[in-house]
Amino acid sequence: MKSTDMDLKPAFSDPVMDSTESYRVIMQAMAKPAYAHEFPLEMDVPGKIGAAAGQILLTMADGDTPLWIAPELRDSALDLWIRFHTGCPLVERPEEATFVLATPETALKQLEKLSTGSPEYPDRGATVILVSKMIKADSGPVCSGPGFKEPRRIDFDGASPALWSLIGESRMDYPAGLDWLLVSGQSVAALPRSTKLEDTTCM
Amino acid sequence: MKAIEDNNGQEQSGWALADRQRWMGILARAACRDLEAFLDQLPDSGGYDFLRLPEIGLSMVRGRAGGTGDPFNLGEMTVTRCSLRLADGTVGHGYIKGRDKRHCELAALFDALLQRDEYRQDLFARLIDPLEKKWLEKRHERSRKAAATKVEFYTMVRGED
Structure with missing residues (x-):
């Protein structure tokens, strides 16, 4: 207890205002999907997940949102930090999770099992926070749907045709499905389940 | 005080x-003013950062009737x-009843x-033990005053005939 406590890092310095600001970025990202939005607040988040993923969790996660973290992102300091600051339970099985922290590699192996909700309860679909090295706008599938004036492309480091088709399939049973938040450093780009992806096979 | 093993099997020394x-x-x-007064006598501890600013909330108190219900x-x-962290990384937590944020901060420190x-x-000798003594005396005083108001009831055997 004493020794692990030593690794505990602070979170938001002004919890109310900082989480409000962070919430706004997430809301904008969902309203304007497939576009990289920047979190203005820089933050030292333990582990390898980056400031954007850390702020999303601090803002959205709480005792009612079980979180599954992919094994390669697991880190004792990160676990401690999330538990202390958000109180959200860390689960061992991805299918129990409301929020999922994953990398492109694990996403392919583990995410078929995620809860997508049902037509009666679409809100039970999980949100995947996909940690990658870079978000790119000049390649990848063409996205359209609510929130798009004209179609946009989005891509990220580590993406593969198989992963894009998994992301594409996760919105076939609309309104049930998965919401995706691509994060990289300070940036977040959302792919809510309402966004249509085209060309997911021929990249 | 002896060293114990915590849940992670790591040995903690000292307490x-x-x-x-x-x-x-x-x-x-303890009373906040007692902690505040003691703070002035303390050698410099190197400052601290908050991990969690003092925040006020509610906690459900549960009871059990008679100890068996x-x-x-x-x-x-x-x-x-x-919660706060000293310069060397030691983390302190304070949980107090009421809404005195300064008291909570000092308790965590x-x-x-x-x-x-x-x-x-040094802290045990000059702070914790005297505070406990003070609290016990206060509690004893209260229960003594309450005990003085005790009324003995008894019922005479009442014959109906």
């Missing part, structure tokens, strides 16, 4: 979990909590200092 529970309880029951929710009480070997003995 046991029960000691910490005791001092946290005493700090929570089913647990029930007695009611909610106001609780303030706070002393909790952190008490975990450090170089402060513990």
Whole structure:
């Protein structure tokens, strides 16, 4: 207890205002999907997940949102930090999770099992926070749907045709499905389940 | 005080979990002005950062009638909590009843200092033990005053005929 406590890092310095600001970025990202939005607040988040993923969790996660973290992102300091600051339970099985922290590699192996909700309860679909090295706008599938004036492309480091088709399939049973938040450093780009992806096979 | 193993199997030196529970309880029951007064006599501890600013919330207090009945929710009480970290990384937590944020901050600060070997003995002798004594005296005084108002009831055997 004493020794692990030593690794505990602070979170938001002004919890109310900082989480409000962070919430706004997430809301904008969902309203304007497939576009990289920047979190203005820089933050030292333990582990390898980056400031954007850390702020999303601090803002959205709480005792009612079980979180599954992919094994390669697991880190004792990160676990401690999330538990202390958000109180959200860390689960061992991805299918129990409301929020999922994953990398492109694990996403392919583990995410078929995620809860997508049902037509009666679409809100039970999980949100995947996909940690990658870079978000790119000049390649990848063409996205359209609510929130798009004209179609946009989005891509990220580590993406593969198989992963894009998994992301594409996760919105076939609309309104049930998965919401995706691509994060990289300070940036977040959302792919809510309402966004249509085209060309997911021929990249 | 002896070294114990915590849940992770790591050895902690200097203090046991029960000691910490005791001092946290005493700090929570102490008067804020007593802690404040003691702070001035303290050698410089190198400052601290907040991990969690003092925040006020509610905690459900549960009771159990007679010690054997089913647990029930007695009611909610106001609780303030706070966590901070000393310059060397020691983390202290403060949980107090009521909404005195400064009291909570000081409770967390002393909790952190008490975990450090170089402060513990001095703090026990000059802060924790006197505070506990003061609290026990106050409690004794209250129960003595209450006991003085005790009324003995007894019923005569009442014959109907």
